[in-house]
Amino acid sequence: MSNLSKYQTGKIPTWCSGCGNFLLISGLQKCFADQNIDTENIVAVYDIGCAGNMADFIHAYGLHTLHGRVVPVAMGVKLYNPKLTVLCIGGDGGIYGEGLNHLITAARANIDLKVFVSNNFLYSLTTGQTSPTTPYQAKTKSTPQGSPLIPLRAIELIKKVNPKVFAKTATNQKPKELFAKIKQAMEFKGFALLDIETECVAFGKQLKQ
Amino acid sequence: MKGKVTTIKIVGPAGLGIKTSGLLLSHILLEQGYSVHDYSEYPSLIRGGHNTYQLSFSSTEVKAPFYQVNLLFSLAKNHFQPHLAEMKSKSLIFSDEQNPKVKYLPLEKLAKKAGNPVFKNTICLGVAVFLLDLNYSKSQKTLKNFFPKKVKENLKAFQLGYEYASKNYSSLKLKIDRLKNKKGLTFNDGNEAFGWGFLKGRGDFYAAYPMTPSTGTLHFLAAKAKEYKINVRHAEDEIGVANMAAGAAFAGARSAVGTSGGGFALMSECISFCGITEIGMVFYLVQRVGPATGMPTWTAQGDLLFYVFSGHGEFPKIVLAPGDQEESFEFGWKALNLAENLQTPIIVISDKFLGESSKTTPDFNQEKPTINRGKLLDKKIFKGFARYETKYACGRSYRTIPGVKGGEFLANSYEHDKQGFSTEDPQKATQMMEKRMRKLKTALRITPKPQLYGPKNYQRLIISWGSTKGPILEAMKLAGDQKLAFLQIRTLWPLHSEVKKLINQAKKIIIIENNQTSQLTTLLKAQFDFKPTKKILKFNGRPFFPEELYEQFK
Known part of the structure; x- marks a missing residue:
């Protein structure tokens, strides 16, 4: 596995044990190794949130941006230097909420970015409030009476915006399939969005009530 | 005659x-x-x-x-x-x-x-x-x-x-x-002049969202993009604009954005991001009358304090104000040099009057400014390289760009250590804050100094900044007063010590600004003891004309 280690910083991840982000980082590092991409040619752009905290754990060029702003920052990198492999990593809050306009724009441009959304249906780093994907009427800390909004179906939306882009859903429940889809997204020529459904081990229980 | x-x-x-x-x-x-x-x-x-x-x-x-x-x-x-x-x-x-x-x-x-x-x-x-x-x-x-x-x-x-x-x-x-x-003779408005400065200063990434009165630069550069092989991007909103330009700057571009006050309000979180990640880029801000939508096609200097103090948190920021079309060109390329040299956001302030008025200028296309990319390692690194090394007295550390082997680092919006990894350690946080702020002192050596016009043994001193320069100089010609001088403050942040020295030599001080509250007075008062004798302020969307200033100089 020495091939994998060159994509690791040596920092111990700060996620809860059993967090879905462990699978995402392994899938990404495996994919870098399989495709033999040099670390200096990878630019990983991270949102604010638990998924974005991956910034400290992947060895490559990285930008840990402001909340919601991964996509435009990544677009700037890619537009300026198209030879680079440019990824966006974030959660449903940042990428579908604060940054939705940017996501739609990148899909319209079909720019060669790989966007990985660790979708746990909640804002979790802020201890569990309703997010754009939270189910209708679900009770969360910010919606104790139930979420008043119907959830955003991001994959359907992006497919409508531009049918030519890669837009797929995966789940942490099926790691093998998840790894295959990460690979597909990385190999896709053009804009790719992979929505990874995952359960927050710390705050996800409230969604089941 | x-x-x-x-x-x-x-x-x-x-x-x-x-x-x-x-x-x-x-x-x-x-x-x-x-x-x-x-x-x-x-x-x-x-x-x-x-x-x-x-x-x-x-x-x-x-x-x-x-x-x-x-x-x-x-x-x-x-x-x-x-x-x-x-x-x-x-x-x-x-x-x-x-x-x-x-x-x-x-x-x-x-x-x-x-x-x-x-x-x-x-x-x-x-x-x-x-x-x-x-x-x-x-x-x-x-x-x-x-x-x-x-x-x-x-x-x-x-x-x-x-x-x-x-x-x-x-x-x-x-x-x-x-x-x-x-x-x-050639003829350029301030927005075109800035655009020429950007091109001749080898700017290669410009993003904007249309906003009067800054749009002239977007049109000018978009029309030249193919010829100069540069990226000019009209993004989805000003938030996208600023973040995109920051991403490009991280990747190695000499990068700038253009907007007016309202657009910059949306960019102010990004200027803070550039501050902490030490991403050098240029914000070209062409003021109009606010607040809010205000009077979109009219001139003002009402955003000075907003720009100087923009962005949450404390970080070094350079604010330049060209006074005419020639300086719009000059500060265009200089701002790109400063951005890479100081690795921090650089603001260039213009306004509707300067940005959209044309004047006889030299042919900017013939100019060949010096390019300075600062401490850039664009081929290979040295042993012990750390992107955010804190040991340098000037506050500037070496930087790499993607593609450079061994130069991988994290540009982190969280407080970070020398490598860019997040930290909340009190000592490391203090060192990093101090490292960044030392760049402000370095900036004093390399930013445009204040300019004195008129006699050195003046009694009355006019102080102003930005587009009032032309009307003031023409009014001084009309007045022909041998004891009247004009101090143009060209770098509004950080302020050079010469400003205080020259002000202290005057018996009477006249402040001239296109705003209601004399924001320059507020800014100077925050630095040293200072009381203007007279304030000439205009905030109705119109610039000063030489004749009306001349009347006030009598």
Whole structure:
């Protein structure tokens, strides 16, 4: 596995044990190794949130941006230097909420970015409030009476915006399939969005009530 | 008289080609060797309303448009009325109406004769060229180059205007400075000048979202993008604009964005991001009248404190204010150098008056500015490289760009250690805050110094910044006061110590600003003990004119 280690910083991840982000980082590092991409040619752009905290754990060029702003920052990198492999990593809050306009724009441009959304249906780093994907009427800390909004179906939306882009859903429940889809997204020529459904081990229980 | 300034104004509702014909007249004068400064007023709409274009010209350099008008052309009835105060006793008004205040000019009839009622503006040009006794065939040539389409019709209208004037106004010819064999001059507004500075300073990534009065730079650079092989991007909103430009700068671009106050409000989280990640990029901010949507097409200097103190948290930021079109060019390329050299956000402040007014300038296309990329390692690293190394006294550490082997690092919006990894360690946080802020001291060595105009043994000192420079210098010429000097503060943050020194030498201090609260006074007071004797403030959307400042200097 020495091939994998060159994509690791040596920092111990700060996620809860059993967090879905462990699978995402392994899938990404495996994919870098399989495709033999040099670390200096990878630019990983991270949102604010638990998924974005991956910034400290992947060895490559990285930008840990402001909340919601991964996509435009990544677009700037890619537009300026198209030879680079440019990824966006974030959660449903940042990428579908604060940054939705940017996501739609990148899909319209079909720019060669790989966007990985660790979708746990909640804002979790802020201890569990309703997010754009939270189910209708679900009770969360910010919606104790139930979420008043119907959830955003991001994959359907992006497919409508531009049918030519890669837009797929995966789940942490099926790691093998998840790894295959990460690979597909990385190999896709053009804009790719992979929505990874995952359960927050710390705050996800409230969604089941 | 050498240096005599003549002012011509064309007015009427939007959609009659007022700016086009005004610009054409400016070019006719430029190509016959005159120095020109123009100024145009227009409401935020496409048809109707009341638009004006005025130009002041002379055989010597004109640094500002003048208030008093010698010739006024009104393209529609009654549109001359708001301008009566600008007329002197010998000034002439031309309009297609019977009124004792105007010289009757049958625009409708002559335009019909030329083939189209839209040629009223070109008829006025023919009249102006006759009254100014300019070279007819040279003027014709300029017109041909200016209107590649509809050349014939425009030439006809021009001729009809000229002939009508020679028959009816031969006694009204103006006395202007005559020039001998002077070669043609170039003409740029502030937004184009900044654009030239960006291109000549090897800027290669420019993003913007249309916002008056900054859009001129976006149009200028978008039109040049292919030729210069640069990225010019109109993004989804100003948040996208700033973050995209930051990403490009991280990847190695010499990067800039352009907007006005409202757009910059959306960018202010990103300027903070650039501060902590030490991403150097340029924010070109062309002020208009606020608050909120305000008066979009009018000028103001109301955003000074907002810009200087923009962004949450504490980080070094450089704020430059060019005073004229030449400095808009110069600060355009210098800002790119400073951004890479200091690895921090650089703001260049302009405003509607400077950004959208054109002036005779050197040919910027011939300029070859020095390029400075600072501590950039774009090929390989040295042993022990750490992107955010804190040991340097100047605050600047070496940086790499993606593609450089061994130079991988994290540009982190969280507080971080030397490698860029997040940290909340109190000692590391203090070191990193201090490292960044030391760049402000370094900036004092390399940013544009304040400029003193007038006698060194002054008693009265005018202090101002930005676009008021031209009107102030012209007003000083009118005043001819041997004890009156002008201090132009060109770097508003950080402030050079010379500012205090020069202010302390004055007996009386006059502050001039296009804002209500004298924001420069507030800024200076925060630095040292200081009390202006007089504040000349204007905040109605209009720039200062030399004559009104001259009155105040008496």
